[in-house]
Amino acid sequence: MLLKDIRDYQILFLGLFLVLGIGTRDWTLRPELIGVAIATSLATQWILSLVTGKEQMANLRSALITSLGLGLLLRADCWTTMAIAAAIAIASKFIFQVGDKHFFNPTNFGIISALLLTPDAWVSPGQWGEEWWYGLLFAGTGGMILQRVGRWDTTAAFLGSYSLLEAIRNLWLGWTWDVYWHRLMSGSLLLFALFMITDPRSIPNSRIGRVVWAICIAGLTFILRNYFFISTAVFWALFAFAPLTILLDVLWLAPRFSWQERETDVETLQCNVSQH
Amino acid sequence: MKFFRLLTPLLLAIVAVFCFAPAAWAFCGFYVAKADTKLYNKASQVVIARDGDRTVLTMANDFQGEVKDFAMVVPVPTVLQKEQVRVTETKIIERLDAFSAPRLVEYFDPDPCAPVYPQELSAAPAPAASNESARKRSSDASLGVTVEARFNVGEYDILILSAKESGGLETWLKRNGYKIPRGAKQLLKPYIRSSMKFFVAKVNLDKFEKSGYQFLRPLQISYESPKFMLPIRLGMINATTEQDLIVYILSPQGQAEITNYRTVKIPSDTNVPLFVKDEFADFYKSMFQTAYTKEDKKVGFLEYAWNMGSCDPCSAEPLTPDELKQAGVFWLDDNSPSDVPVSPSFRRPFPRTSVFISRLHVRYTRDKFPEDLIFQQTANSEFFQGRYVLQHPFQGELKCQAGREYKRSLPKRFEQEAQTLAKLTNWKIQDIRNKMKLSVGNLTYSWWENLFSWLGLY
Numbered sequence: 032m033l034l035k036d037i038r039d040y041q042i043l044f045l046g047l048f049l050v051l052g053i054g055t056r057d058w059t060l061r062p063e064l065i066g067v068a069i070a071t072s073l074a075t076q077w078i079l080s081l082v083t084g085k086e087q088m089a090n091l092r093s094a095l096i097t098s099l100g101l102g103l104l105l106r107a108d109c110w111t112t113m114a115i116a117a118a119i120a121i122a123s124k125f126i127f128q129v130g131d132k133h134f135f136n137p138t139n140f141g142i143i144s145a146l147l148l149t150p151d152a153w154v155s156p157g158q159w160g161e162e163w164w165y166g167l168l169f170a171g172t173g174g175m176i177l178q179r180v181g182r183w184d185t186t187a188a189f190l191g192s193y194s195l196l197e198a199i200r201n202l203w204l205g206w207t208w209d210v211y212w213h214r215l216m217s218g219s220l221l222l223f224a225l226f227m228i229t230d231p232r233s234i235p236n237s238r239i240g241r242v243v244w245a246i247c248i249a250g251l252t253f254i255l256r257n258y259f260f261i262s263t264a265v266f267w268a269l270f271a272f273a274p275l276t277i278l279l280d281v282l283w284l285a286p287r288f289s290w291q292e293r294e295t296d297v298e299t300l301q302c303n304v305s306q307h
Numbered sequence: 308m309k310f311f312r313l314l315t316p317l318l319l320a321i322v323a324v325f326c327f328a329p330a331a332w333a334f335c336g337f338y339v340a341k342a343d344t345k346l347y348n349k350a351s352q353v354v355i356a357r358d359g360d361r362t363v364l365t366m367a368n369d370f371q372g373e374v375k376d377f378a379m380v381v382p383v384p385t386v387l388q389k390e391q392v393r394v395t396e397t398k399i400i401e402r403l404d405a406f407s408a409p410r411l412v413e414y415f416d417p418d419p420c421a422p423v424y425p426q427e428l429s430a431a432p433a434p435a436a437s438n439e440s441a442r443k444r445s446s447d448a449s450l451g452v453t454v455e456a457r458f459n460v461g462e463y464d465i466l467i468l469s470a471k472e473s474g475g476l477e478t479w480l481k482r483n484g485y486k487i488p489r490g491a492k493q494l495l496k497p498y499i500r501s502s503m504k505f506f507v508a509k510v511n512l513d514k515f516e517k518s519g520y521q522f523l524r525p526l527q528i529s530y531e532s533p534k535f536m537l538p539i540r541l542g543m544i545n546a547t548t549e550q551d552l553i554v555y556i557l558s559p560q561g562q563a564e565i566t567n568y569r570t571v572k573i574p575s576d577t578n579v580p581l582f583v584k585d586e587f588a589d590f591y592k593s594m595f596q597t598a599y600t601k602e603d604k605k606v607g608f609l610e611y612a613w614n615m616g617s618c619d620p621c622s623a624e625p626l627t628p629d630e631l632k633q634a635g636v637f638w639l640d641d642n643s644p645s646d647v648p649v650s651p652s653f654r655r656p657f658p659r660t661s662v663f664i665s666r667l668h669v670r671y672t673r674d675k676f677p678e679d680l681i682f683q684q685t686a687n688s689e690f691f692q693g694r695y696v697l698q699h700p701f702q703g704e705l706k707c708q709a710g711r712e713y714k715r716s717l718p719k720r721f722e723q724e725a726q727t728l729a730k731l732t733n734w735k736i737q738d739i740r741n742k743m744k745l746s747v748g749n750l751t752y753s754w755w756e757n758l759f760s761w762l763g764l765y
């Protein structure tokens with residue numbers, strides 16, 4: 032049923048951002064490219080599921096989320112680039128697996144592949160503007176509350192450590208605080224923190240593992256952005272630390288996340304809440 | 308099999324539309340006027356030619372005052388040596404400005420009674436054809452200031468300074484006769500801490516007088532650094548009003564954009580009333596101000612994005628390879644002699660020899676632009692121009708049925724143009740209508756239309 036699966040909320044929110052984004056006249060988002068991303072993702076998911084016989088058709092939801100993420104974040108000059116990014120993103124789930132878990136975030140993998148392999152892909156970190164920051168924040172946090180089992184710890188650890196690092200730098204450099212807030216108000220940073228590093232299928236299973244992992248990504252993002260002047264730093268940081276998931280999962284054993292266990296997770300969470 | 312046969316052309320059509328449509332999309336019409344930087348009495352202009360980490364930055368001075376008082380302090384990422392600094396001609400920036408300025412074009416309606424031939428639909432006769440032509444070390448230890456380099460270039464005395472702390476730099480600059488505005492110390496600190504150097508220029512009065520130049524020529528610096536930014540904070544110290552900055556970014560790839568602010572296209576491609584021809588400058592200024600206010604004063608506007616090999620319609624001829632080199636483009640192949648005319652249909656096959664220009668117009672204030680501008684080049688090869696259209700109605704006699712229908716359709720079209728103009732510029736719709744009546748003549752409004760418009764309802 033609709034909205035029974037928590038991923039439906041994610042699809043709803045990402046879809047909403049896309050519609051609002053395209054609706055605002057000056058965006059560089061191109062609807063036809065988003066269509067290509069969606070079609071390619073779904074087709075790739077379907078074909079690879081058939082071939083490997085592993086995944087169920089229900090996983091088309093994940094493929095849709097991946098393609099919406101690509102549509103939001105990746106820009107390309109030609110549709111083939113978007114198709115390549117989407118196909119690689121989905122394929123990465125089937126290829127980079129340890130046990131039954133893929134460790135690269137598919138959207139992120141698609142973005143990095145397109146940046147590396149094609150000549151005409153880019154990410155526009157500035158295009159979200161500042162007002163969007165609030166919208167994203169409200170919708171995102173709202174979404175996380177709705178999801179309840181969403182990995183809010185990861186987002187909090189990432190945003191917390193990243194903003195702390197930026198605050199220290201700002202203090203040391205002697206910029207006024209409006210510079211600091213402006214640096215944090217990057218829509219793509221928040222979109223990343225709320226919707227990309229929270230994907231439960233590709234991040235460490237244990238809470239401590241996730242927090243360590245998110246802090247590592249925040250640290251690398253900070254270094255890449257401020258010392259190597261890479262505007263797409265967050266995506267590279269996540270890409271670099273994705274394989275760390277395997278190690279963290281071994282270090283801190285925890286039950287693997289599965290969509291079916293959601294009910295019990297919610298119950299546990301409610302128990303925890305009521306106990307406190 | 309039949310399905311497949313149907314599918315292939317369909318797929319091809321989709322490929323063609325997605326991939327090539329933006330490139331094939333072309334403007335035409337007669338070029339009439341341009342809105343260049345002369346509209347603004349104080350607009351800084353900067354040309355950035357960049358490929359990879361290599362950057363050539365040209366800074367045009369909008370300095371108005373006694374030449375002896377001129378001094379500039381610009382944070383730069385690396386220590387510059389004499390070979391990395393040169394003086395270029397003001398003309399180059401004027402050429403770039405003219406080439407990329409927002410433009411007014413006009414079309415003339417064909418006779419609606421004349422039989423329609425397909426080729427007449429393209430509406431742009433002879434003059435448009437011309438568009439495609441013409442291609443192509445001492446140190447002051449106590450203050451922590453080190454003079455990394457000291458040299459003369461043209462009429463300028465240049466110093467490259469590095470500093471350990473901002474108070475020392477401020478004192479040093481003051482001792483050496485630079486007038487530093489209040490509050491500079493606070494602003495210099497972050498640049499010192501990010502290990503940036505300071506490019507300091509003063510005018511050498513003797514050389515300036517000998518040179519015979521009346522105005523200060525632009526300074527051009529070359530360096531290699533991953534930093535692709537423009538420090539605007541220093542310029543805002545003693546600014547009381549909004550400042551205009553036009554940045555021309557020349558890239559071998561595609562459009563450039565700002566990464567820490569939104570880049571928005573200036574409203575374009577709209578039909579405006581004919582009287583705008585006489586007041587295009589006012590129109591553009593009002594329109595820019597309206598768009599700027601609407602975007603809450605915190606975006607950068609894209610005014611032009613085009614491959615420099617062509618333009619359509621041209622508000623100035625494209626720059627020659629020599630002129631491009633003077634503007635800082637360093638990646639053009641040297642083996643193509645610039646004096647050989649290039650045929651209009653010739654398209655350079657290698658992207659390395661192409662130059663893509665993005666003209667960004669940033670109007671900034673301290674409260675809306677706290678951070679320095681950071682740019683990036685993208686692969687976006689979409690063309691864009693700020694373009695405003697005058698559509699002249701057919702003036703001849705109309706005797707046929709189609710002609711009568713055409714005439715009946717005109718008032719609605721004029722009204723649409725008036726409303727578009729009012730929306731773009733925030734001018735009063737009634738004033739616009741009044742002016743249009745002067746230029747169009749045959750339009751009258753009923754008493755209730757006038758009443759509604761007076762009430763602001765219509």
